[in-house]
Amino acid sequence: MVMSVENDVWRLLADPLRARIVELLSREALCTCHLVAETGARQTNISNHLRVLREAGLVETEPCGRFTYYRLRPEPLRELADRCAALAEAARAAYDDDIRRPC
């Protein structure tokens, strides 16, 4: 079972804007205004996406005065990377050994 819970994470990263947000957060914690400035998207839009990411457990929030810092949680990404690596290795093995199921 390669895809189970992780399917959620795949779907989250499939959206270009969310992918951009995750990429930005992978380098440093940012607050909403930073993300709005970096992406050029509306604040409402960013906020909605952050909510989705938060509810999925991909990001953590840290209120800081009237700002809200968002930080990327490493664990889910690590898990995703591992599963993806396993998938790639399985594909490599099946490909090189030319494994096929007879009809």
Added chain:
Amino acid sequence: MVMSVENDVWRLLADPLRARIVELLSREALCTCHLVAETGARQTNISNHLRVLREAGLVETEPCGRFTYYRLRPEPLRELADRCAALAEAARAAYDDDIRRPC
């Protein structure tokens, strides 16, 4: 730039049925009838998804009589896994070192 061309692959894997197809193909080459039997989806549906995967370069086809074998290409998955690992490592570093951009 973590997400560039790979964004396509993310999006492809985001769909549950396509993810299931890719998972099945990661173990062995299969023809359409196998995938139909395994997933329970309609033949038309499977065929449409296979077309998408084929056009994206994720799978190769090998006609075999009236059957068509589908095989998963390892390279794009390998690339995806690497990028995903890099993302996870960056996130880990930023998280542990508590890097944040000032407002």
Added chain:
DNA sequence: GTAACGTATCAGTCCATGGTGATGTCAGTC
């Protein structure tokens, strides 16, 4: 030849979801 099978293609439908605008809330500033 015809029939049955495996597969591909196309057009249409329907739904999930990304984007937006209006509005509310809380914190800081004056």
Added chain:
DNA sequence: GACTGACATCACCATGGACTGATACGTTAC
């Protein structure tokens, strides 16, 4: 206190895309 700024929430709209049915094509079996 009032006002501004940062952010969240909600309702609505529009569009992409997943799924389907009808159909066509090539291959094997008879």
